[in-house]
Amino acid sequence: MxxxxxxxxxxxxxxxxxxxxxxxxxxxxxxxxxxxxxxxxxxxxxxxxxxxxxxxRVTEVQIVDRDVEKLARFLGISEQRFLAEYTAAGEDGKPILKRTGRGCVFLDGKECTVYEARPGNCERFPHLLRGSGSxxxxxxxxxxxxxxxxxxxxxxxxxxxxxxxx
Ligand code: SF4
Ligand code: SF4
Structure with a gap:
């Protein structure tokens, strides 16, 4: 391997x-x-x-309303504050998790600091076993x-x- x-x-x-x-x-x-x-x-x-x-480190994570709810609750902040502080607009204008020079804003070294509340897209990545369609x-x-x-x-x-x- x-x-x-x-x-x-x-x-x-x-x-x-x-x-x-x-x-x-x-x-x-x-x-x-x-x-x-x-x-x-x-x-x-x-x-x-x-x-x-x-x-x-390398991908942009698109998020949906459910992710926003879950992450805001996990961080103990309002959804508005979460959107303002932790998200940005992706190329197509849809919200993505903000990125720093090292990747996702929630990445610390190799650890996800919001692991229990990570977005659905992160849970399903790399979309081999979980994802829509064949x-x-x-x-x-x-x-x-x-x-x-x-x-x-x-x-x-x-x-x-x-x-x-x-
Ligand atoms: S798993 Fe965590 S650190 Fe990785 S992209 Fe998703 S939210 Fe960010
Ligand atoms: S899905 Fe796992 S193996 Fe693939 S890039 Fe992400 S952390 Fe690495």
Whole structure:
């Protein structure tokens, strides 16, 4: 299992064209989603997110009203204050968690300081096992995530081997 983030960044970028090709390829082949999910479960249990936190450093987290409610309650402040102090507008104008030079505003080293109340998007990340639609329909984002997330990077290697993709 590859967990070195520098290696993943380098190899993930190098593999991007191949992963895009794989994404297209599975659309024209029949595959068993359960097999892909099992591979995701196996990879996910062997990687400890607490030693990584790369997604908290590199991704923007979109939040919804439920997240705002939960986080404001957790921090003991009003929703208005939470929105003013901890959120910003994303590229599409929707609210995201504010970011510092080191990533998410709630990241401290490799720890999430609001872990119990973290947004749904963080709970579901990297959206291999939890997310809407089939895995196939989520493949576009996964190609990008394979350049920084050890779980997705290793999952791609497994499913390409499973399907004998060349
Ligand atoms: S809320 Fe926590 S889990 Fe989500 S990005 Fe921020 S630090 Fe990471
Ligand atoms: S989901 Fe991926 S990028 Fe995020 S902490 Fe876990 S292994 Fe790292």
């Amino acid at each position: 590859v967990t070195d983030l520098v290696q993943i960044r380098r190899e993930g970028e190098k593999l991007r064209p191949e992963n895009l090709r794989f994404r297209k390829w599975i659309k024209s082949h029949t595959f068993v989603e359960r097999q892909f999910r099992r591979a995701a479960e196996e990879v996910q249990v062997s990687i400890d997110c607490r030693t990584c936190a790369e997604c908290c 895995l196939e329909s989520r493949m576009w984002d996964l190609v990008d995530r394979a350049t920084y997330c050890p779980i997705v990077f290793n999952w791609f290697a497994r499913v390409k081997a499973l399907t004998n993709f060349k």
